[in-house]
Amino acid sequence: MTAPTYTRADFQTDQEVRWCPGCGDYTILASVQQFLAGLGRPREEFVFVSGIGCAARFPYYMNTYGMHSIHGRAPAIASGIAATRPDLSIWVITGDGDALSIGGNHLIHSLRRNVNLKILMFNNQIYGLTKGQYSPTSEPGKTTKSSPYGSIDYPFNPVSLAIGAEATFVARTLDMDRGHTQELLQAAYDHEGSAFIEIYQNCNVFNDKAFIQLTGKEERVHNRIDLEIGKPIVFDDGAKAIVLREGQATIVDSSKVDPGAILVHDPTRPDPAVAFALSRLSHGPYGPTPLGIFRNVHRPTYESQMNAQIDAAREKLGEGDLSRLITSQGTWTVKEASSNGG
Amino acid sequence: MADEIATAEPTTTPSETLDKVVIRFAGDSGDGMQVAGSRFTDASALFGNDLATLPSFPAEIRAPAGTLPGVSSFQVQIADFDILTAGDQPDCLIAMNPAALKKNLKDLRQGGTLVVNTDTFDERNLAKAGYDKDPIEDGTLEGYRVIKVPMDELTKEAVKDTGVSGRSVLRSKNFFALGLLAWLFHRPTKPTIEWAQKKFSRTPEVAAANVAAFQAGYTFGVATEAAKITFEIKPASLRAGTYTNVNGNTALAWGLIAASKLSGLPLFYGTYPITPASDILHELARHKNFGVRTFQAEDEIAGVGTAIGAAFAGSLAVTGSSGPGIALKSEGISLAFMMELPLIVINVQRGGPSTGLPTKPEQSDLLFSLYGRHGESPIPVLAIASPSDAFDMTIEAARIALKYMTPVLLLSDNQVANGSEPWMLPDVDAIPPIDVEFARHPNGPNATFLPYMRDIDTFARPWALPGTPGLEHRIGGLEKEAITGNVSYDPGNHQLMTDTRAWKVANIVNDVPDLEVNGDEDADILVLGWGSTFGSIRAAARRVRLAGEKVATTHLRYLNPMPQNLGEILHRYDKILIPELNTGQLRKVIRAEFLIDAKGLNKIAGEPFKVSEIAGKILEMIK
Numbered sequence: 001m002t003a004p005t006y007t008r009a010d011f012q013t014d015q016e017v018r019w020c021p022g023c024g025d026y027t028i029l030a031s032v033q034q035f036l037a038g039l040g041r042p043r044e045e046f047v048f049v050s051g052i053g054c055a056a057r058f059p060y061y062m063n064t065y066g067m068h069s070i071h072g073r074a075p076a077i078a079s080g081i082a083a084t085r086p087d088l089s090i091w092v093i094t095g096d097g098d099a100l101s102i103g104g105n106h107l108i109h110s111l112r113r114n115v116n117l118k119i120l121m122f123n124n125q126i127y128g129l130t131k132g133q134y135s136p137t138s139e140p141g142k143t144t145k146s147s148p149y150g151s152i153d154y155p156f157n158p159v160s161l162a163i164g165a166e167a168t169f170v171a172r173t174l175d176m177d178r179g180h181t182q183e184l185l186q187a188a189y190d191h192e193g194s195a196f197i198e199i200y201q202n203c204n205v206f207n208d209k210a211f212i213q214l215t216g217k218e219e220r221v222h223n224r225i226d227l228e229i230g231k232p233i234v235f236d237d238g239a240k241a242i243v244l245r246e247g248q249a250t251i252v253d254s255s256k257v258d259p260g261a262i263l264v265h266d267p268t269r270p271d272p273a274v275a276f277a278l279s280r281l282s283h284g285p286y287g288p289t290p291l292g293i294f295r296n297v298h299r300p301t302y303e304s305q306m307n308a309q310i311d312a313a314r315e316k317l318g319e320g321d322l323s324r325l326i327t328s329q330g331t332w333t334v335k336e337a338s339s340n341g342g
Numbered sequence: 343m344a345d346e347i348a349t350a351e352p353t354t355t356p357s358e359t360l361d362k363v364v365i366r367f368a369g370d371s372g373d374g375m376q377v378a379g380s381r382f383t384d385a386s387a388l389f390g391n392d393l394a395t396l397p398s399f400p401a402e403i404r405a406p407a408g409t410l411p412g413v414s415s416f417q418v419q420i421a422d423f424d425i426l427t428a429g430d431q432p433d434c435l436i437a438m439n440p441a442a443l444k445k446n447l448k449d450l451r452q453g454g455t456l457v458v459n460t461d462t463f464d465e466r467n468l469a470k471a472g473y474d475k476d477p478i479e480d481g482t483l484e485g486y487r488v489i490k491v492p493m494d495e496l497t498k499e500a501v502k503d504t505g506v507s508g509r510s511v512l513r514s515k516n517f518f519a520l521g522l523l524a525w526l527f528h529r530p531t532k533p534t535i536e537w538a539q540k541k542f543s544r545t546p547e548v549a550a551a552n553v554a555a556f557q558a559g560y561t562f563g564v565a566t567e568a569a570k571i572t573f574e575i576k577p578a579s580l581r582a583g584t585y586t587n588v589n590g591n592t593a594l595a596w597g598l599i600a601a602s603k604l605s606g607l608p609l610f611y612g613t614y615p616i617t618p619a620s621d622i623l624h625e626l627a628r629h630k631n632f633g634v635r636t637f638q639a640e641d642e643i644a645g646v647g648t649a650i651g652a653a654f655a656g657s658l659a660v661t662g663s664s665g666p667g668i669a670l671k672s673e674g675i676s677l678a679f680m681m682e683l684p685l686i687v688i689n690v691q692r693g694g695p696s697t698g699l700p701t702k703p704e705q706s707d708l709l710f711s712l713y714g715r716h717g718e719s720p721i722p723v724l725a726i727a728s729p730s731d732a733f734d735m736t737i738e739a740a741r742i743a744l745k746y747m748t749p750v751l752l753l754s755d756n757q758v759a760n761g762s763e764p765w766m767l768p769d770v771d772a773i774p775p776i777d778v779e780f781a782r783h784p785n786g787p788n789a790t791f792l793p794y795m796r797d798i799d800t801f802a803r804p805w806a807l808p809g810t811p812g813l814e815h816r817i818g819g820l821e822k823e824a825i826t827g828n829v830s831y832d833p834g835n836h837q838l839m840t841d842t843r844a845w846k847v848a849n850i851v852n853d854v855p856d857l858e859v860n861g862d863e864d865a866d867i868l869v870l871g872w873g874s875t876f877g878s879i880r881a882a883a884r885r886v887r888l889a890g891e892k893v894a895t896t897h898l899r900y901l902n903p904m905p906q907n908l909g910e911i912l913h914r915y916d917k918i919l920i921p922e923l924n925t926g927q928l929r930k931v932i933r934a935e936f937l938i939d940a941k942g943l944n945k946i947a948g949e950p951f952k953v954s955e956i957a958g959k960i961l962e963m964i965k
Contacts, residue, residue: 013816015828015829042811043814044808044809044810044811044812044813044814045808045809047655047808049651059816059818060816060818060829062816063814064814065808065809065814065815065816066814066815066816066817066818067651067654067681067816067817067818068816068817068818068819068820069647069650069677069818069819070673070674070677070819073643073644073647073674076639076640076643076644076647076648076651077647077648077650077651077654078651079637079644079647079648079651080610080612080637080647080648080649080650080651080652080653080654080655080659081651081652081654081655081808082651083610083635083637083648083651083652084608084610084635084651084652084655084656084657085655085656085808085809087809088655088808088809105640105641105644106640106643106644106647109639109640109644306635309630310630310631310633310634310635312630313630313631314630314631314633316631317631318631319631319632320599320603320629320631320632320633322596322599322600322603322770323770325596325599325629325632326586326596326733326767326768326770327584327586327767329384329586329587329588329592330384330387330388330533330586330587331584331585331586331767332387332388332389332390332584332585332586333583333584333585334390334577334579334580334581334582334583334584334585335582
């Protein structure tokens with residue numbers, strides 16, 4: 001018997017995809033569908049949960065189980081699914097507003113608990129569905145409908161935030177790089193526990209070319225830092241390298257350092273300091289910016305520990321008995337009714 | 343093994359037999375009054391009295407010692423007949439310090455027994471309580487039977503060989519008081535000694551100190567003939583059966599576990615700690631061998647969110663909180679309503695608005711429960727009438743949620759949650775199972791699955807769990823197309839779906855039992871109640887009948903939909919009285935739905951009704 005094979009079409013629904021023409025979401029949808037088809041797992045194993053926003057329409061287009069929930073709450077809802085159903089593969093689709101603004105609390109807590117969720121955060125640095133207000137990742141000074149004099153909000157660095165929230169897997173990719181995206185999806189799928197992937201996603205209507213320094217033909221060669229496991233971190237055709245100086249990741253000319261001093265990328269370091277240092281190389285897609293897996297460490301998942309406690313309790317006490325439960329505080333018996341009372 | 347305390351000589355103090363007595367333990371919130379009260383209650387329960395309790399404690403864990411805000415109390419009524427409330431007025435007050443005396447003396451019945459710990463009546467504590475002069479000496483206590491006890495000194499003496507030291511020594515003084523009370527009211531001593539030994543088994547010196555203090559208190563009564571008269575309350579003649587003493591939060595938690603067993607679904611409880619609902623979480627977290635999953639979420643919204651996820655994935659999903667937390671969950675409840683997932687939402691009401699009175703009872707979330715969501719989102723609302731009723735009503739909430747695929751709001755309140763009463767244990771094997779049928783096969787043309795194809799009887803949609811091959815589907819908060827569940831902005835469809843969701847909930851009335859009228863069916867006046875006022879209303883009606891007047895009562899456990907025969911009952915009586923611990927919320931609904939000039943008795947003072955208040959109002963309306 002051979003394993004069933006799936007194609008991208010097996011993961012598509014009959015619903016018309018309604019994002020703006022040219023939206024980066026189309027590319028991400030294609031990458032995810034293609035990746036799932038390649039896994040060879042049946043589609044009933046997958047659950048896609050989203051909150052609110054452009055990205056949140058995603059589950060409607062995935063022929064799997066799915067829920068389009070309420071703003072910011074997808075990680076909480078998905079945590080409830082994961083805690084009760086470790087047999088499922090659960091994916092959270094969210095955006096920069098959904099995950100970092102209204103839902104920031106749920107994001108950080110699901111990461112620290114290491115619930116087995118794969119969280120894909122589409123970061124377009126703008127509010128798209130509400131038609132163009134600044135988001136928690138918009139650059140300072142950004143002029144939008146809600147910030148005509150320029151935004152005075154200082155933005156989050158989502159990778160730094162996830163590492164700070166005790167995430168066990170943190171990565172970053174680009175919508176239009178489908179190969180790179182699928183590599184990270186595979187690594188996230190293979191990871192036990194929460195995986196957070198920031199996907200730079202172009203909103204061609206409200207924030208076009210936000211990532212041009214990483215996607216433009218001219219610019220990308222100078223700015224894209226690919227984090228490759230086990231290799232020294234170099235970019236700009238090898239001309240630039242990353243070294244650690246006083247705890248900070250620093251860009252240097254490759255020719256001016258001892259090759260042995262160049263930082264070799266290892267996302268499995270137990271201490272998050274180096275991963276955090278790498279995340280501080282840029283505060284947004286401006287200038288040299290790392291892409292790839294920043295952190296990938298092992299820690300028991302929330303649900304495995306929850307189930308272990310249940311198994312241990314059953315082992316020790318036996319399956320719960322309702323009669324014993326309701327008599328556990330002591331009882332007394334009244335033999336026969338008498339006429340006293342009133 | 344613990345035995346009854348064997349005293350050198352049996353007590354020679356004469357005793358009087360009472361049919362009921364109300365006792366209030368009052369002290370500083372660090373004095374262990376809740377423990378003393380609960381122990382007295384349990385010993386009385388095991389002795390066979392009927393009883394009802396009402397704890398009262400400050401919201402602060404330890405308000406400044408010796409002050410009025412720091413006073414914590416526990417009231418219990420025990421009787422030889424089936425009582426319904428914790429009593430209006432204490433017959434006996436234990437005051438562990440001046441503040442406790444100051445705060446509670448006004449409630450003590452004239453001629454009642456007062457036990458005071460004289461050791462705490464020093465200048466400093468008197469000043470903190472606002473006494474200029476020592477009330478023990480200045481005549482304030484005239485008219486009461488006062489038992490003066492230097493409780494600190496006697497406790498120190500009693501525990502000196504047990505190994506406790508420092509501040510731990512005086513922690514046992516609540517057990518001294520308990521021992522004295524055990525003598526005064528002829529309580530069995532064995533249950534208390536056994537409890538202390540078991541509870542403090544890991545700190546044997548504490549167990550020994552508590553037992554020693556308890557015995558010393560008892561012996562003090564015997565040896566000094568501390569009171570001129572002791573009191574006996576014979577066992578009550580309750581219905582034949584096996585009983586336990588239970589509070590509402592515990593009975594509710596057990597009801598959830600029972601519903602999990604009855605439905606065969608694993609229990610999931612997503613919640614965030616809040617007074618007075620947290621004890622439900624604490625109780626459930628202990629019972630992992632029932633497969634219970636408790637999830638202490640990061641906030642109230644995640645509490646309901648995780649429960650919604652668990653419901654989608656096939657658990658018996660529950661979230662619980664109190665008013666402020668339910669407000670935060672409101673959007674999530676509407677999502678569950680829209681997606682038509684089974685979900686139990688528990689609201690243990692407390693005094694509001696905002697942080698309000700976190701440890702006090704109030705019924706002020708009724709309108710919020712019925713109408714407090716955005717959009718047209720009617721959901722079933724049930725209310726628990728008494729601590730022991732919590733078990734049955736919780737199972738009922740699960741039954742409705744699972745049968746009709748809907749969130750259900752289950753209302754409790756601080757009086758139900760923390761009050762306790764004897765509960766005649768049900769035969770758990772005789773409780774009807776809750777049938778749950780998951781969708782297993784496609785229900786549409788060409789082997790498609792239609793997630794909003796409804797059952798023709800219940801209008802419930804099918805529950806297809808992730809992992810089921812061929813039934814992959816998406817649900818969400820956007821309006822659904824009838825049958826297919828696809829997103830739809832069609833005007834006619836929104837009308838149809840809004841109506842259908844409302845019909846589905848209204849149709850639950852077929853499972854709502856008819857109301858029964860208690861008392862004089864031919865009376866002119868009917869008292870209609872809901873929730874924790876049950877006991878006070880019944881007891882008031884008894885009192886009215888003893889006064890030779892006729893009164894009928896009935897009690898709503900189903901607030902939405904209401905029982906089918908409610909309108910017919912209401913129209914049978916000339917006068918309707920609705921007592922509520924709010925400003926008239928049920929009255930507003932009854933007047934709107936039935937065009938009846940119902941009168942209200944409304945109290946919003948952070949405490950339950952006194953029986954006399956309701957009885958007085960009934961008599962006033964009769965005249």
